[in-house]
Amino acid sequence: MLKNIVKTAVAGIGFAAATLAIAQPASASSFSWNVGDGLITYVDTGNRLCVEAYDSEGARWVEVRINGRTYRDNNNYYGDPGSLCWTVSLTENATYTATARSYWGERGTTISRGSRSFTA
Numbered sequence: 673m674l675k676n677i678v679k680t681a682v683a684g685i686g687f688a689a690a691t692l693a694i695a696q697p698a699s700a701s702s703f704s705w706n707v708g709d710g711l712i713t714y715v716d717t718g719n720r721l722c723v724e725a726y727d728s729e730g731a732r733w734v735e736v737r738i739n740g741r742t743y744r745d746n747n748n749y750y751g752d753p754g755s756l757c758w759t760v761s762l763t764e765n766a767t768y769t770a771t772a773r774s775y776w777g778e779r780g781t782t783i784s785r786g787s788r789s790f791t792a
Contacts, residue, residue, distance in 0.1 A: 707785040709774035710734035710745065711755070714790060719762050724755030730777030737771045738762075762792035 705712045709732050710725040725734040725747035735744035738760065745756045762768060772785035 701790045703788065703790055705770070705772070705788055707734055707772045707774050708783070709776050710747075712736045712770065712772055713755075714770070716792065719760050719792060720757060721760045722755045722757040725774070728776065728778075732774070732776045734772065734774045738768055764792060767791050 701714075702716045703714050709728075710723065712734065713722045713724075714720070715722075721736070721738070721743055723734050723736055723743050723745040725732045725745045727747055731746070731748045733744055733746045735742050737743075739762065741760075743756070743758055743760075767789055768791075769787050769789050771787045773782055774785055775782045
């Protein structure tokens with residue numbers, strides 16, 4: 673008898689937890705994406721996008737294209753780390769694709785870093 677009560681209680685708790693998980697509103701996604709020559713960060717709170725080209729020998733840049741607009745950080749000097757940040761206008765709960773490229777002068781080539789989807 674006690675075994676059946678425990679089983680019923682566990683099943684009820686599991687059902688309640690699953691119901692709450694399903695009922696949650698769509699959660700927005702923040703991300704940090706290392707693209708080799710730098711870092712791209714999106715923070716959903718405030719729709720803040722930052723692009724950073726790492727400090728290194730030679731010229732380096734990182735860019736990301738979202739919703740038809742390109743955001744880019746250039747780092748052409750030693751000791752000039754940091755990043756550029758923007759507040760981007762994105763529709764809440766819409767899905768976007770971020771496509772990144774980077775360049776490093778020592779390598780002498782631009783590299784496509786792929787794409788990443790996220791929800792604003």
